[in-house]
Amino acid sequence: MPVFLGGDANVYGMARSFWESYRVRSVAFCKRALPALAHSRLFRAVVENPRLEEDEVLTSLLTAFARAHPDQVCLLVSCADGYTLQLARCRKALAPYYRFACPAPGVVQALGTKKGFAAACAARGLRTPQSITLAPGMPLPTLPFGWPIIVKPADSPAYWNCRFAGKRKVYLVQGQTELEQVVQQVAAGGYRGNLLLQEYIPGPDTALSVVNAYCARDGSVPWLVQAQVLLQERTPEGVGNYGALLLEPARQDGALLEELRTLLQTGGWRGFANFDLKYDPRGEPVLFEMNPRQGRASYACTAAGASLARPLVEDLVEEISVTPPALQPMVWHTAPWGAVRRHCPNRTLCRQAAALRRQGRCRCQLLASGEGVSRRVWYLLRQGNYWRKMQRYG
Known part of the structure; x- marks a missing residue:
């Protein structure tokens, strides 16, 4: 029985992967369920608890749940950054009841945080954007790179819990005055962590790419999948997330992987x-x-023939070697297809994606087959609202 930590579209994609691969329904534990889980038949239960980020609460709830289902193998999967670190801290308490793949806390800090990841990449000669860390209350530094710059929180879980008008996942800042305004706005919104000021890498949405990987119990990494971005989200809260992806065997950058x-x-x-x-x-x-988890758009891998459920089951339940992914050409989207067609900056890629779609090689993220009327109505309303957002933010 899959048990997920989280309540967003990533959780829906993972539940859909398990349903399509094994015909099992899932359970989600979260502080607050987002609309992406609304009216879905893919879940046995969605358990909300506003104190779930407290280790004692998490271990108590999960232990009680596993004890109530002694006849089933409970497979625990983190679907959010904060939950991965929390699972790493609670691993000894949960290990008797669940099977899960999670690194030790020190490894999460070394690779799964922005600062640690940049240091690990530098040690291996992998390029990351030039960055400066700005601590709360510190004066703005002199930048060693030019404008515009990217501004984003160094502590993603803490920032996620903040609520304020104009909040963005990342900020594209054009100059000093705007930078001062952003720093003040984020601080007033309740964020007390460090900010990262990063070099901006120019290029359209289609220059972006995303890679999902699975690392097995024996330390091997048999499963890697790369996707080409067709469209990035346009809304303030969605910038940095993906609206459409193209997956093909020919688009796997072997050297990078x-x-x-x-x-x-x-x-x-x-x-x-x-x-x-x-x-x-x-x-x-x-x-x-x-990110110390699968990506929010990772259901795209399942859609392309590389189910995210299979490496977990093979590695942790069947305890066999993980089967490397075998990709088929596929288009994935969460934005309405008309919005993808209108806003994708590379017309050649858009035509290739449209051709795959005409062949039936296309999946939308948030509507699995077999969902009921309530879910379908919710989905249609959501897509209509997406169009309105696209018209507003363009």
Whole structure:
């Protein structure tokens, strides 16, 4: 029985992967369930508890749940950054009741945080954007790189819990005055962590790429899948997330994937990892971060024939070697297809994706087959609202 920590679209994609691969329904534990889980038949239960980020609460709830289902193998999967670190801290208490793949806390800090990831990449000669850390209350530094710059929180879980008008996942800042305004706005919104001021890597949405990886119990990394971005989200809260992806065997950057495989192996990672990157104008990959989980768009891998459920089951339940992914060409999207067609900046890629779609090689993220009327109505309303957001933010 899959048990997920989280309540967003990533959880829905994982539940869909398990349903399509094994015809099992899932359970989710979260502080607050987002609309992505609304009215879904893929879940036995969605358990909300506002104190779930407290270790004692998490272990108590999960232990009680596993004890109530002694006849089933409970497979525990983190679907959010904060939960991965929490699972690492609670691993000894949960190990008698669950099977899960999670690195030790020190490894999460070394690779699964923005600062640690940049240091690990530098040690291996992998390029990341030039960055400066700005602590709360510190004066703005002199930048060693030009404008515009990217501003984003160094502590993603803490920032996720903040609520304020104009909040963005990342900020593209054009100058000093705007930077001062952003710093003040984020502080007023309740965020007390460090900010990262990063070099901006120019290029359209289609220069972006995403890689999902699975690291097995024996330390090997047999499963890596890369996807080409067709469209990035446009809304303030969605910038940095993906609206559409193209997956094809020919789009796997073998040299990059081998570098990432080595990075994970030498770092001692276990379980899923997710890399966001961009190819600069010279075609060189620049790694932005490694999320200590599968990506929010990772159902795209399942859609393309590389189920995210299978490496977990093979590694942790069947205890056999993980089958390497065998990709088939596929288009994945969460944005309405009309929005993808209108806003994708590379018309050649868009035509290739449209041709795959006409062949039936296309999956939308949030509507699995077999969902009921309530879910379908919710989905249609959600897509209509997406159009309105696209018209507003363009």
